[in-house]
Amino acid sequence: MLDKFFNPKSVAIVGASRQKGKVGYEILKSMIEAGFSGKIFPVNPQSDTIENIKCYPDLTSIGQSPDLVVIVVPAKAVANVMQECANLGVKAVVIITAGFKEVGEEGRKLEQQVIQIARQAGIRVIGPNCLGLIVPKNKLNASFGGTLPVVGSIGYLSQSGALLAAILDMANANGIGFSKLVSIGNKADVDELDIIDALAEDDDTKVIAGYLENITDGNTFVGHAERISQKKPILLMKAGVSAAGAKAASSHTGSLAGSETAYEAVFERAGVIRCLSLNAQFDFAQGFAYQPLPKGNSVAVITNAGGAGIMAADAIEKLHLTFAKLSDETKHRLAEKLPPAANFHNPIDVLGDALADRYEFALDIALDDPNVNSVLILLTPQAMTDAEGTAKVLVDVVKRKPGKPVFASFLGAEKVVRANAILREGKIPNYDSPEAAALTIKVMTEYVRWRARPKRIVRLFPVNRHKVETIVERHLRQGVGQIGEAESKEILEAYGFVTPKDAIANTAEQAVNIAEQIGYPVVLKIWSPDIIHKSDVGGVRVGLETSQEVMDAFDLMMFRIPKKVPNAKILGVLVQTMCSRGKELILGMHRDPHFGPLMMFGMGGTMVEVMQDVSFYLAPLTAEEAKQMLVSTRTYKLLIGARGQQGVDIDVVAEALQRLSQLVTEFPEIQEMDINPFMVGPQGTTPVAVDARIRVEKLK
């Protein structure tokens, strides 16, 4: 799709310059030094040749249409060049020039103008305000980012050109290779998704990585990323978390759902691996690029230093990976080959005086153990240590026994620098700490778990959609955003929720009548604006099962309470379905402006914000996802019955989340809502949506 960008046979540089330090010179020099085998056409009316290459006054004079045009002329001149590209039938343009949208209104108009010409002529544009693009395999360096990196399998895109320059420099120093590097700049036409799609189709790219500050089209991104992650890992560093900021929200869910929450939910759903720093990103990228995926989460550690082994063990425990339990056969074989003072359990300690051979035996044997899914090799440079020799034998063993991923952390600097180069060439990723290595193993394991998730099937429940339409439309017509409790409950009932039935009684006979209608057992609650703590004054009676009990309770309240609280205005007694003794949960939704409905589940009640025991996921939810939302809260332990208490029916709660998900998916007018508390009793009882708030908004 972006083939003209990545694989051009001819490249024109409009604005090429003779003057060192100028971008127009740096790009031409980068192209030449990279050894590009196609044709290079510098374009500049003021020069005949630059760096001994014939220079053209304009694109038309070249006499052919270049596959790729790189533009470095000042912002105001770009539109004219684009028009020339359109006339010549050029299909791929990179605009390096800055001074567009990023500088304000005038620049925004210039950018619009340029892109309009491009769209009409079917030209795809990368940039403006970018660093360019690099394809090491094709010796194409149409950038001013630095030296051509080595060929590798990481495809990288960056929304920040300046960072890409630093990344290139770091990668070159560490011999990290790339398939493609693209600086996407202002994303006026080609955006992050276009590049990710292209890298997904690209056979040379094994890992997609990128630095982003925002995502242009949230919904489309989720769909594409989810499909692509199934094939290739996507590692993104998303900066700009502080953008969350303050936000007016009328629901618990809204107040807890920042933009960060949305990104996390989106990345989890789409299998995208979030990187919290560039260092972590390259740690992960090397793991994915060099090694096979682990089949499980058990790790064997081989070390020549007890301390390093403990550090790895700590990291493995903290990350909830498993410390592999070595088989008896493995221990037996290790004992045969290693000195008696060595440790044959995990971590396998080959001792401080270990030469390469002990590492070789240990890795060879560990890889054979069916209980081991991946191996982490640690080395500190001690007096006897042969770091280079060890690196060589490790590379050999890994080549001989592929299938399980092997990671290394050779600690130190000068003393391991050559060993590290050998490991890198042998495709064993090497980390500057045991912690960084363990985190990479964790991330790869999580990716495997994500890929193995069941197929997403969203269940559709039979509901009364028409009823909800009526309520929502009336509110929108009347300009009332907040739907009241009574109608909120009607909406929920239409989607299969049970809400408590109740009515106010003024006499004991009325109370009995209501109870007969809504069904026993019932609760009686004194109804007075002046009494806040009803049970303190004997104003709550639960579990009333007969008409006699209802009558007695009613009369006792009416008799006693006025004596206790003489000034309270008593409006009657509320007769209400008795909710089974249950746990107070919250189900909610907040519609993220970029990614749509974000479902929330957690511990309910008035303390939702205080306890913050909630989980988020993008709607529509599958049964699996709904269940996962439950599992990822602390409240879950309480639901399944901690400390001998009876548990609740998890599937029933998960179904409620799915029904809510269906409601908010079918009604995009619903902006945010809470069901709080959602009261859930023991197995066999029906949960009740005790209270609910829904806010709707006209669709734009």
Place this chain on the structure above:
Amino acid sequence: MLDKFFNPKSVAIVGASRQKGKVGYEILKSMIEAGFSGKIFPVNPQSDTIENIKCYPDLTSIGQSPDLVVIVVPAKAVANVMQECANLGVKAVVIITAGFKEVGEEGRKLEQQVIQIARQAGIRVIGPNCLGLIVPKNKLNASFGGTLPVVGSIGYLSQSGALLAAILDMANANGIGFSKLVSIGNKADVDELDIIDALAEDDDTKVIAGYLENITDGNTFVGHAERISQKKPILLMKAGVSAAGAKAASSHTGSLAGSETAYEAVFERAGVIRCLSLNAQFDFAQGFAYQPLPKGNSVAVITNAGGAGIMAADAIEKLHLTFAKLSDETKHRLAEKLPPAANFHNPIDVLGDALADRYEFALDIALDDPNVNSVLILLTPQAMTDAEGTAKVLVDVVKRKPGKPVFASFLGAEKVVRANAILREGKIPNYDSPEAAALTIKVMTEYVRWRARPKRIVRLFPVNRHKVETIVERHLRQGVGQIGEAESKEILEAYGFVTPKDAIANTAEQAVNIAEQIGYPVVLKIWSPDIIHKSDVGGVRVGLETSQEVMDAFDLMMFRIPKKVPNAKILGVLVQTMCSRGKELILGMHRDPHFGPLMMFGMGGTMVEVMQDVSFYLAPLTAEEAKQMLVSTRTYKLLIGARGQQGVDIDVVAEALQRLSQLVTEFPEIQEMDINPFMVGPQGTTPVAVDARIRVEKLK
């Protein structure tokens, strides 16, 4: 105290060898290459000279008592050498040799024997099983760890020799300097605390850092470390978290308090800065060693790349540092000096084409702003960037304007390598990511906060200590570890806690009598082993205020409940003080085997383990610390009255924690205890210890 180790005029190496690769050779070579100016005496009966230095057959033949003796002979020969040291009046010995306690029982005996000789002769011993010691300033490298590092102000101790070798290698590659480096090995005599004490007194040491796997004497450690941290920061990497393991505990507190919790509490109390990796440790150490402490937590960022600025802003927000709000004057001055497209707000963006001058202006101006406590400077190597020139001017500005700490993160590798060296020489710490720099600023800010904490004053409450003695002693005499609920409450009452009064009534008249005695209002609860959910069967009546209400309630229960639950055996009705409507908290203590009583506070009830909203701190508690324990839970928001609810009296809860702290400090026999729930009502009410468990053990 350890002066003979750090500043010897003569060093003997017993077991020095001519054979390359042997430890006895490597140490001698290290001594010579370091350029040690004192006398070196190789001791080996098989050689006349080694490396052109006269070699002695034994220590006695030297004819003088060396200040420091380094022993590298085989383990079995060490005792004889030690005896010789004793005879010669040697006072400082480093035993490099391995094969002692770490290899099992036989080695342990050898070690005991050696140490016994040393103790009798007043010899201090570092090791055995260690890498040696290094003092760069004195050109003393009595180790086989590698080249002598440069002189600096970091004092380092390591329980792992192998890690120290890696650390040395990394430090040498990065030009990080040390005052002293000590490998403490098996800690047979000199332990971590001896070294920390010595480094505290050492004028050349500004920062104490170390790698530890355990702490020998927990109680003493806390006291010393707390005193020392007030003068110099102590940065420790404590490995071995997985040791927590499974542990039988009869209290909530015990089951939540792992050994990790104890270390965290100890480090917090003593101001020790915990490092989660060696990289983090050196990041922090450089900050403390090179720069002054920040006076507050507001940070200004200067960058030539928007993306890097965003990464720093994200990190600053996540770490709860403050993004400095620049004064109008600062913005005005920046606008005068920088191009109009630059950003004069924080982060100050000097733009991608910035040369050194813009960085110079920006730093100079930022340091003048009273709203700025520290400055973080970011640079990515772009086409125009002059990394070296920038580093130079930054160093100049920092020299000219000391007082506020300045940190740098020059991203990239080859293109910034020389700039990084300039920064290092100019004592500006440089970090490989904005995140690492921000974390260092955070850690330094927290250290400043710790140092400024109020003086620790532990309040002593008047209590009935004798009563508790009686109960505890009887239990210990009878071999009963678990103190029952009734006596646990008596103990608490003796320390000023209020517990609910109650008694079982069998008739309505008895119920009224009990109520009159304990005082209205009361609660009635049906008392039957067969009824679990009492309120479901009408078995709970709260807020009874008159004898009439008590009688009615009693009779109704006795009349109705047998009809509802015919088979339940009813033992009477419990009449109990009505606890004010309150919040259920937990107060507890678990005695850590190393560090003593660890207090716990948190949300109570049966779900303590599920919610895990608890905080720990070492007893005895000051009022400040008790309050801090409350503040550091989520429950705190609930206590101070979230969402319009009435708050509780925080001081009353803090006092209860202090009283409990006094109890467990005065009774070391108390191994663990819970007060759960500790019921706390609104301001003005007295909290009630509703239930309690105490376990005691004979002191060893």
